[in-house]
Amino acid sequence: MSTVIANNLTKKFGPFTATDSITFQVERGEIFGFLGANGAGKTTAIRMLCGLLRPSSGEAQVAGYDVYRQADKIKERIGYMSQKFSLYEDLSIRENIKFYGGIYGLSRPVIKEKTQHIIEELQLENVVDKLVGSLPLGWKQRLAFSVALVHDPEVVFLDEPTGGVDPLTRRQFWEMIYAAAARGTTIFITTHYMDEAEYCNRVSIMVDGKIQALDTPTGLKKSFGVDSMDGVFQILARGTSTKG
Amino acid sequence: MNRFFVFVRKEFYHILRDRRTLLILFGIPLAQVLLFGFALTNEIKDARIAILDQDKSVYSKEIGNRLLSSGYFKLAGYLQSPKQLEAIFRKGQIKLALVFPPGFSDDWQHGKKTQIQILADASEQNTAIALNGYASAIIQDFAANATGGSRPMSIEIASRMVFNPNLKGAFVFVPGVMAMVLLLVSAMMTSITLAREKETGTMEVLFVSPLNQIQIILGKVIPYLVLSFINGCVILLLGVFVLGMPMAGNLILLLAETLLFIFLSLSIGIFISSITNSQVVAMFMSLMILLMPTIFLSGFIFPIESMPVFLQYFSNIIPAKYFINIVKGIMIKGIGLSYLIRETLILLGMAALFILLSLRNLKTRVS
Numbered sequence: 001m002s003t004v005i006a007n008n009l010t011k012k013f014g015p016f017t018a019t020d021s022i023t024f025q026v027e028r029g030e031i032f033g034f035l036g037a038n039g040a041g042k043t044t045a046i047r048m049l050c051g052l053l054r055p056s057s058g059e060a061q062v063a064g065y066d067v068y069r070q071a072d073k074i075k076e077r078i079g080y081m082s083q084k085f086s087l088y089e090d091l092s093i094r095e096n097i098k099f100y101g102g103i104y105g106l107s108r109p110v111i112k113e114k115t116q117h118i119i120e121e122l123q124l125e126n127v128v129d130k131l132v133g134s135l136p137l138g139w140k141q142r143l144a145f146s147v148a149l150v151h152d153p154e155v156v157f158l159d160e161p162t163g164g165v166d167p168l169t170r171r172q173f174w175e176m177i178y179a180a181a182a183r184g185t186t187i188f189i190t191t192h193y194m195d196e197a198e199y200c201n202r203v204s205i206m207v208d209g210k211i212q213a214l215d216t217p218t219g220l221k222k223s224f225g226v227d228s229m230d231g232v233f234q235i236l237a238r239g240t241s242t243k244g
Numbered sequence: 245m246n247r248f249f250v251f252v253r254k255e256f257y258h259i260l261r262d263r264r265t266l267l268i269l270f271g272i273p274l275a276q277v278l279l280f281g282f283a284l285t286n287e288i289k290d291a292r293i294a295i296l297d298q299d300k301s302v303y304s305k306e307i308g309n310r311l312l313s314s315g316y317f318k319l320a321g322y323l324q325s326p327k328q329l330e331a332i333f334r335k336g337q338i339k340l341a342l343v344f345p346p347g348f349s350d351d352w353q354h355g356k357k358t359q360i361q362i363l364a365d366a367s368e369q370n371t372a373i374a375l376n377g378y379a380s381a382i383i384q385d386f387a388a389n390a391t392g393g394s395r396p397m398s399i400e401i402a403s404r405m406v407f408n409p410n411l412k413g414a415f416v417f418v419p420g421v422m423a424m425v426l427l428l429v430s431a432m433m434t435s436i437t438l439a440r441e442k443e444t445g446t447m448e449v450l451f452v453s454p455l456n457q458i459q460i461i462l463g464k465v466i467p468y469l470v471l472s473f474i475n476g477c478v479i480l481l482l483g484v485f486v487l488g489m490p491m492a493g494n495l496i497l498l499l500a501e502t503l504l505f506i507f508l509s510l511s512i513g514i515f516i517s518s519i520t521n522s523q524v525v526a527m528f529m530s531l532m533i534l535l536m537p538t539i540f541l542s543g544f545i546f547p548i549e550s551m552p553v554f555l556q557y558f559s560n561i562i563p564a565k566y567f568i569n570i571v572k573g574i575m576i577k578g579i580g581l582s583y584l585i586r587e588t589l590i591l592l593g594m595a596a597l598f599i600l601l602s603l604r605n606l607k608t609r610v611s
Contacts, residue, residue: 050452072454080452084445090261091254102250103453158450 003028003155003186008058011044018044020209021058026155026202031177031187033197036206037237042190045206046157047239049188051075063101063154078103079148079156079185083163085140087147089133093124096132097147111150118146138169145176155186155199162191174199194230203229205236247455251463256292258437268433268441273425273475281418291375292320293333293337301349307360307386311342316378329430333365340364340375367489418483419571420544421478426502427509427538430472434465434513439526442517455607465510472509476502483575492578498571501588504569508591511598514562518605538564566590 002024011019019041026032036042047053049062051071060067063077087096094115101111118129122142132140139159148156158177162170174196181187189200197203199218204214213220213236217229224232259265293311297304302415313319320338323329332338343361351358362379365408427514441447450460460554480498483489516529539545541555542564548556559565573579573587 052451064602072456073450075454078452079550080449082445082448084448086445086449088254088446089444090257091257095257099250099254100449100453103247103450103455105247 001027001028002061003030003063004032004188005061006045006049006058007060009045009048009055009060010057011041011048011053013057014185018172019048019055019208022206022209022211024204024211024214026186026188028154028186029184031181031189031201032168033203034188034190034206035197035199035233036190040206041209043159046159046188046190050078050157050187052082064209076151077154077230079151079153081144081148081156081158081161083160085144087132087144090131092131093119093135093143096127096143100147101150106145106151114150118143118150122146137165138172141165141169141173142176143220145180147172149180149185153185155188156180158187158189160190160192162193162196170196192208194228194233197229197233204231248459248463250425251346251455251459252466252552254357255464255467260427265433269471269475270610272428273479274482276421276425277418277479277487280421286314288339288371288374288378290318291316291371293317293335293340293342293375293379294320294323294329294338295324296326296341296343298346299344299348303390304344304353307383308342310386311379312451314378314382314555316375326602329363333363333558336365338365339371340379342370342379391414397545416488417544418479418487419568419575420542420564422479422483422502422571423505423542423567424535424538424544425569426476426480426506427512427564428530430468430506430509431513431516431534432527434468434510435516435526435530436523437468438464438514438517439520439523442521443523461514468513469506469510473503476506489575491575493574494580497581498574499571501574501584501591502567503566503572503594504588504591505563508563508595508598511595511602512608515598515602515605537562541565542568544568562593563591 001024001106001208004024006024008023009019010017022041022045024032028225034042034045044053048055048067049060051062051067051074055067062074065071065073065077067074088099091099097115097118098111101114106114115128121123122139124139124143127135132143141183142239145158145161148158162173162211165173170193177187177189177199185242189196191197199216202214202216203220204211213232215223220232221229224235226232226235233241257298259269294310297308312319317340323332323341329341329343333341342362343363345359345361346423348358360383362376364376366372417420438447438461441450447460451457455463477499480502480595484491512534513530516526520526520529537558541548541551542562543559544564546566548559551559570584570587570591573584
């Protein structure tokens with residue numbers, strides 16, 4: 001079953017076509033890398049899939065719901081995390097979990113259980129009542145990911161979730177992503193790090209609003225005749241005027 | 245758990261944990277009311293005066309005594325010659341001097357025109373105007389009583405400035421401070437708190453969540469509505485019980501108008517945050533386009549009638565001007581809604597305008 005389906009999905013801002021007829025499907029529990037230079041149309045695509053932006057044409061379904069008519073239903077069933085980690089720094093860890101659980105309509109006992117689960121998994125027992133602002137960046141990042149999953153979404157959109165984080169922390173973060181995917185959560189991730197693209201099950205590369213390549217990392221490297229994802233990206237990006 | 249309640253509770257956490265916010269919310273209003281009420285009042289007590297009595301008659305003594313027993317003036321000393329006037333003014337020892345010309349009482353008794361000269365230290369312009377007004381009023385009162393109204397008053401005072409000696413400072417300042425504080429708290433704080441969510445990226449996450457935009461904005465704004473209303477009530481209580489404002493009109497009407505003004509201020513705050521993503525910009529916009537014009541152009545400190553014509557027209561778009569009129573009307577004159585319908589409608593119209601503009605801005609950003 002596909003969790004995310006896009007069919008000729010297009011968004012125009014006046015004469016400018018930000019996302020040009022993109023088509024892809026993401027399976028349940030898949031880690032799907034959504035790559036492209038800045039301005040290639042990734043953010044516009046994600047905003048349409050999250051129900052924030054109405055497409056100009058084409059079709060899309062997320063978690064089985066239509067982006068035109070059932071945006072409210074989609075919002076209930078997706079998680080979202082951006083590179084800013086989006087936690088409230090003046091709230092404690094417990095209060096952040098309580099807040100995000102609360103706005104997704106979880107009941108008190110469920111929130112309590114989730115809080116317990118998250119602090120055990122991230123080993124935050126000693127700091128659970130500390131303000132988030134006092135935590136190291138890596139902890140915030142993992143906490144933000146756990147919070148994005150607090151309502152057990154079917155798919156979680158990660159918009160450059162590893163920006164500004166050191167390699168070791170990034171690896172720990174990817175372990176969490178794999179664990180979530182293994183539990184059946186679909187992962188839709190954008191990144192600037194080409195080594196991270198290798199961790200994905202499948203990767204799409206957008207150039208100027210179009211998807212120019214979509215395959216497994218191994219398949220992409222083979223068909224472009226290079227030995228790294230960086231090589232693939234260079235070949236695709238070089239042919240265009242869009243620069244990061 | 246109710247989603248909306250969760251959201252409002254979070255907003256209260258933000259407010260209660262930020263010392264700066266708390267200070268702006270509760271410290272500044274208190275300090276301002278008391279400052280404006282007591283220190284910056286234009287009612288002057290015990291101003292030091294000197295008297296140069298070249299007449300030395302019963303009447304000149306009587307006039308001097310009346311001034312000194314009024315409570316506004318305190319005697320610094322009697323002068324012997326006009327030469328001393330300049331020196332004592334230069335030293336800043338007195339605010340006002342009273343000069344009786346030689347033969348003052350003779351002239352007056354024989355129905356001739358006479359003059360009493362009032363000299364005021366105009367380096368503090370407003371004080372000078374006020375003191376001059378007090379002194380003039382007392383002298384004219386004396387003249388009218390002494391003649392029993394049978395003779396036309398024949399003491400001429402060398403001043404044409406008129407001031408109502410009964411005007412209390414608090415009457416002018418309490419409505420002004422209230423308008424200023426409510427505007428500051430409601431508009432500035434909401435615009436900052438909304439901009440902060442955008443700056444930290446949490447707004448994005450809220451938009452992706454099942455909460456809709458109206459819920460998000462209401463959730464951010466309701467705590468400030470509650471706190472602003474409490475603030476308004478505190479200022480009113482201080483005004484009435486500490487500064488001696490009268491409460492001539494309908495309290496319910498006054499509270500309703502206060503809520504309306506808070507609602508307008510909040511809608512301005514939402515509007516500001518809909519055109520900027522930065523807390524700093526939101527703050528400066530609030531200060532520059534709201535606070536400064538409110539202080540200077542609402543009639544709070546400077547009378548609108550004495551402004552240049554251009555600024556008088558400009559003052560018509562200052563919301564605080566209408567609110568100050570409403571508060572004064574209800575508290576001092578005790579007038580009802582039928583007399584305030586124009587001001588009320590203007591405030592309602594402004595609120596509607598800002599809500600519409602904000603909604604339009606939000607929409608263009610989303611689609």
